[in-house]
Amino acid sequence: MLALMRFLIGLILVALLVWHFWPEPEPMAVEDTFIGDQVKVLKKAEGFEQSHLDAVKAQQDRMEKQLDPTQDD
Numbered sequence: 001m002l003a004l005m006r007f008l009i010g011l012i013l014v015a016l017l018v019w020h021f022w023p024e025p026e027p028m029a030v031e032d033t034f035i036g037d038q039v040k041v042l043k044k045a046e047g048f049e050q051s052h053l054d055a056v057k058a059q060q061d062r063m064e065k066q067l068d069p070t071q072d073d
Helices: 002-021 035-066
Strands: none
Touching: none
């Protein structure tokens, strides 16, 4: 009976050590999960939004330059 308890305690200790030192798997990229398609669409929309904001800013700069030709950039 004592030998069985020693064996079980040793087995538990070995299992805990293996669990502690086992490397964690790398997290999956979001695009590879079940919501990957929605994330791709969202990133495309963010790119469109940024290009739109850049175009609006450029248009605003051109308009300000037309109103005040002495303004330097």
